[in-house]
Each structure stands twice: as structure tokens, then as C-alpha cells.
Amino acid sequence: MHPFPTPPREVLIGDAAAFVGITPRAIRHYHQVGVLPERERGGDGRRRYGHAEIIRLLWIRRMADAGIALDDIRDAFAGPAPSGADGEDEIAGVLARLEDTLAAQEAELQRKRASVQRMRTLGSRLGLLDDLVSGRLEGAPEGALRQDDLDVLLVTERIFGPLGAVMQAGRFLALALDPGLRAESDRVDAAEEALDDTVAVDDPRVAQAAAERHAFEIALMRVIEESGQLEEDDAIFNAWDELHPPEDADAAPDPDPVEGSRARSAAEIIRSMPYDFSPARLRSMELAVQLGAAAADK
Template sequence: MSPSFVPPRRIKIGDAAAFVGSTPRAIRHYHEIGLLPEPGRGGDGRRRYGYEDMIRLLWIRRTADAGIALDDIRDAFATGAASADADGGEAIAGVLERLEHSLAEQEAELRRQRAAVRRMRTEGSRTGLLSDLVTGRLTSLPEGSLRPADLDTLLVTERIFGPLGAAVQATRFIALARNPTLRQESDRVDDAEEALDDSVAVDDPRVARVAAERHAFESALHAFIEESGLSEEDEALFDAWEAAHPETAEGGEEGADPASRRREADSMSVVEAVGKMPYDFSPARLRCGELAEELSARDAAGT
């Protein structure tokens, strides 16, 4: 340093900002939120910053770069001043601990997102939208054996009942993919139900007839699932899920529906889903579904 050069005792806001790698606007914001005390002003009425101000600005810049919120930095400095700890070390340490926990959660979320993207690239964008549990259930099927509508149904089911509910429902589509006769009958009954539009009265004989056809098809599908061993795979799914999620299996009130206890935290109840997910079903089609359920209930009761 040249002997003739004398460092300034106080500097203007522009020089302060340049030294710490910030901007005058940012420093003014620090003043506004109480993070940086207002410095003295020169004869021209402008702020002048001294050595201690610069130290504090450097602290602010470095801690902010580490991801600490300005409000947390301000509170840490306030706590440090109250405890006669000039740099607020203990308070900053607490903030850093919270920040590390937050960053760990963000890293976990990034890993989840990367896994989802990787799965979509590997499985195909539509299948990859489903969870690993569901896609794993579908891996045994030949490529292209599932229809887009099947995957859409699984996506909705996973939102309502969680991954386990969708994985169990996947059994239905696996059975249809393996049995072309059942798939053909499924298509026929689906078409018959869709024909029950708003022009069909709820007491129209077609409603009861299609309900009987639906019941007969569901019975045949259930029989195939039992005979093919798919139901045993479902039981293995339940056992594996409950072993991995004991809190889900044991939670809930005694006597509650086991399926409801298996739903993931982000899922919703069936009642909520009915109120939020639009289904364009006519009254006749809804009545058809009720009649089919009544037939199933009678079979279950042995009447």
C-alpha cells in the first residue's frame, strides 16, 4: 500500500455494496427489515458505512448465500446481541441446524422427482406416472397389453386409495390382458353401460338387464382371478405393504375398513373423491351400478 494512501474511515453505500458483492438496493432492504442498523450520515445526508457495518454486511451476504432466510439472520443477530454474543454464533448455529434439515428434505424430494422422471422415461410417460408399486405389478404383461384407459383408471385409483389400492386394482387389468375372452366381454358390458345415457329412464328394462350382465361378468372375472393365482399375489402385496408400513396397517379405529387404513397420507376418502372427481354418469347408469351391487351382495349372502 502506498504511504500516501489513507483508507477511508467511512464509505458510501455504493462502495459498501461493491465490496461485499451486493447492491445498494439490497442494503436498503436490510435497513428496512431491521437486519442492518442505520449508519450515520455524512454532511450530504447520505449513509456512511464503517468497519463494523462492513463486517455485518459480509456476515449477511455469506449466510444468505448459504440459504438462510433474511428474517432468520435478523433474529439470530438480535438473539446474539441480547446474549452479548457479537456475531450471534449460537443463534446462527440453530438456524443452520434448521437449514440443514430443510436441505435434507429438499434433497429427498429431488431424489423422488428424479426417480419419477427416470421411471417415466423407462416405462413410458403414461405408465411412469404411477408409483413403483403399481408399475412393478404390471411388469409381467407384454408391452401394449394395457390400454390408455386402464392406466388412467389406475392413476385415479392411486389418487384415492394410494399405491396399494391401485396395485390391487391392477390385478383386474392383468386378468383382462391375459384373457381375451374376458376382455371382449368387458368391452361389451362397458358399451352397454355407456348406452344408458340421459335418454334412458331409470326404470327402463335395459337398466336391470345391463346390471345383470355386469354382475355376471364381474363374477366370471373374479373366478378367473382366483383360478389363475392372481388373488394370492394380491395377498402377498397386502402382507408386504403391511410389513413395510406397520403404522398404516395398525392405525385407525378397531373394526375400520382395512382398505381405508392402507390409504396413503396424501390420498382422500371415497366420499371426498365423489365430490371432487367428475363422473359423467346418467341416472340410469348410476341405477345400473346400484342394481349390480345388490346382485353381488345377494350372492355374498348366499341368497
């Protein structure tokens, strides 16, 4: 009589899964993706697994636990068994690719960690803007930047990219540094917001708001020019041009999954951005632009 009971030559899927430490569903999935050859069913309609299948399942689990994709595992087992020289070469190649993938993932993780640290340092919303934009706002007194300012910069980045937002950031920096200028900006904004749907487009307040906007923009630009910000912007633009081909400046990247990787023009993006402006306010904005164009022509 043998001291140990005779082991079965083959076991059912549940016993095979239990031995390996996986589930029967995982084994069925391995069959579907071609990682494990599918055994024929016996007379009772059930599949059975022998010693070779158990060994392969153990290797599959060990490789999967190491982060190797099932497609790569399948390729590794496409040749001789892993214990053979050729099999070792296949697995070595898979491990080399895995190391490259993990290195790339580690670099991406480091980038994300740096972004999070930057957000915590600058403030969550300011830190989400492009480095060029947030850097342009350095020097703003703590708490002087408003949520609305950051909202506008986010939209500007989306439409015109970081360089367009840098120019807009200069405006908000000037407002943050000059309380009187900020107060005047608030007054002009309030006059424009008062042009709601109850105001006709030919109401005198429409033209008045446009004139006040035009006068404010002139005063703001004068402050920006005197502060030397335009020279700083020029330096940023020149550095950008050295790193990016000029043809990249005409289109903004579109991260929307529906659009894929297709670049969308600024005009297309602007048209897809909803604004709740009344006809009177839109007319006032149009008149302000006309005043600015007329002044520029003089």
C-alpha cells in the first residue's frame, strides 16, 4: 500500500482554479484570449486539466501578478514552454517591454505628483493652469486674484492656448496690483451686467456702457505698458517660438474624446462655448470693439 493516496491525473476546472489561486472564470477568460489552450470536454461535458495545464496556469498567474499584459503572456507562450531556452528568451523580451512600460508609467506618475505639489503650492485652481500662465501671475498679492479671473483664464487657455492666456493674465495681474483699477473694472462690469433682456438694443445705456468699456480698456492698457509687462510678454513669446513650430500656433489642441486628436480652430471652439449674454449686452460689446478699432485707425 502506498504511503500517500494516488493523485488524480486530471482535475476539474474548479479544482485547478483552487490550486492555482484564481477563479474558474479567470481560466475561461484565459481560454478566450488564447493564453491557455482550451481542452476538449469529456463524455460528461466537462473539461479537465492535467499537470502541464496547472504549471502553465501558475506561470500565467505569476506573470500577471508582475503586471505583464495577457497579450504579452500569450506571445511568451507561443513558442516552446517557459522552461526551454527559446521560452526563456520570449519571457525575457516580455519582461524588457514591461520594464520600459513601467518606466514610462513611473515618469508619468512623477509628472502628476509634481503637478499636485504645484497645485498645493499655488492653490488648487491656479495650479491647474498652464505653467506659463500661473508664472505670469507671480507677484499678485495673496487673495487679489478672483475666481472669475481664473475662470476667464481657463476659457482663454482653451480657446487660444497658453500664450493667449498669458496676455489675459497680464490684465488680471494689473488689476490685482491696483485696487483703484480693480474698482473701476467692477463698475464697468456691473454696468454691462445690467444690460439684461429687459433692455432694448437701442437703449442709451448700451452705448454708454460701450463707451465706459472703451475708456477702461485704454486706462488698463496704459497701466500695463507702464509696468513693463509687454516686454515680459515679448520674452515669453520669443521663448515659446523657439520651442514650437509656428504652424502649431493657429490651432488649439482638442482633448475631447469625441473629437479625437483633431485640432479645432479657435473660432470653432468659441462657437461651442455657451454665453448667457442678452442682445443688449452683445450690442454693447460690439460697439466697444468698434470704438477700439476706430481709435486704432487714428
